Amino acid sequence: MPNPLHIIIPVYNEGKNFPALRSALSQIRSPFEAFVVYDFDEDNTVPAVARAIEEGDVRFHLVKNSVRRGVVGALQTGFRTVKSGPVLVVMGDISDDLGTVDRMVELYEQGYDLVAPSRYMPGGKVIGGPFLKKNLSRWAGVTLHWLRGLPTHDATNSFKLYDAAMLLALVFLRVSTALGKFSCA
DSSP, X not given: OOSOEEEEEEOSSOXXXXXXXXXXXXXXXXXXXXXXXXXXXXXXXXXXXXXXXXXXXXXXXXXXXXXXXXXXXXHHHHHHHOOSXXXXXXXXXXXXXGGGHHHHHHHHHTTOSEXXXXXXXXXXXXXXXXXXXXXXXXXXXXXXXXHHOOSOSOTTOOOOEEEHHHHHHOOOEEEETTTTEEEEO
């Protein structure tokens, strides 16, 4: 693979989770670099990642969100940071099944621009989270699959692998339904 796997990790005070996330990411066989995207300097994830970097773990990079606060802005900041190769979104709360990452990379190397695993298909699993949120997510994903024909049963999951060139070609649209306004982000 000419480019390493680029992992975008939006965080919000995930300092306590970071050592476990770092350990889980270390199980990935594919070479990777991780961009931990945070909103504000006081986020307790920042010193945890800085310690890892000081310990010599050059796979991690701190990136301050430059778009707008929140997970969507963090993702857009991360997407703009990576210029080529595979881009994987992983949540900082370790709610993703990282055991599937190497298979996702294999599919990317076979030519797929988007690899979207599902928590709701055979072999998938939901890790953590409140009961209501899990059921609403499952219902939304299955409904979008059957009624709108989306080729995934898990449209609400952020855990996906993308081709960076595809992401750079996308225009992100921010919609404010209350005001009836549209703008490109």
